[in-house]
Amino acid sequence: MNKYVVKDIQVGSGFSRGLYLDKWFILTTSELPFSQELRATLLEWRCREVSSIGSPKAIAQEPVEAITDTGKMKEIEDFFVNTEEYMKDIFMQVAKNGQLDYKTVADKVQSIYPLIQDPYLLLNFQKTYHVDVDYSAFHAVTSMVISIIIGLSLKLPENRLIELGVAALFHEIGMIKLVSQSYFETKKLTLEERKALYVHPVVGYNMLKSFNFPLPVCLAALEHHERENGKGYPQKLAADKISLYAKIIGIACSYDAIMSHRPYKQGEDSNANLITLFQNKDKGYNSIVVKALLLALSPYPVGLYVLLSNGKKARVVDVQPENLSFPVVQVLGEEANIQTSENGITITRILNRSEVEPA
């Protein structure tokens, strides 16, 4: 047996054979890492040495999912921060030169592509993302992310997702010219500010037209405050008269306002409140677009492979907006569907594709 000094063994490392306290007392097998708890216990027992007939070895300590998520969250954070900085510069450039190039911003929107395969992570990051100073750039970025996720959920093709993203980035550009900041604050607006609020879609439309942006992008800025029930502004358009991008951006803005933190309020944590709000007919939101957002919020979207609490591997086949954490799954190789539930079969973890498909 080889002797190893406890305080010299690195936490998380493993041994090629079992690690023993003495001849009979095994501390850890070759599959398990040397944990912080084990180290603390041994030192508490005043046990300075342990034995093994094996030798130290590298061990895969963490599940692949966890590593992927950590890296992805960093990428998402970088994307939000970089795009917000980019938008601050763009807004300054517009104010100064009165010019904007569509192709340049479309390329910027395209940089979200590597991240949109994880809409749940993106939306969760958006909920915790704080804004301190520049609401205009912050709101532009969060609206763009949420709008693209809704568009993806509606299965829009890539060229339309890019247009939608640009439209969301610039839907409030009219406000920049009128009254900056006040739109996002809680204080009572002055008469002048209320007038500005009312005309900002028209001002924005004219600005984007002058930059030669595509018409659907300009219309999104013009119509993003219109509502299905005709109670929006500035034209009081209803239902089919409102363009799809405008419907999506209107809902993205409301979602952002509800869920994100602001200096004067905490964001909502519960999707239940969100569902209740969107189901309120007076709000006049399009139900198909709302459902697309709610489905994108599911931690278990359709098509995902999961491991169930009964040990079987399954694929998510349906998600109910009221019950996002408990989707309907189909066990691989079986035909019947199972409704997962809090007190029944639950999802233990998400599976990698390599775990369900032959190499």
Ligand SMILES: [Fe+2]
């Ligand atoms: Fe607006």
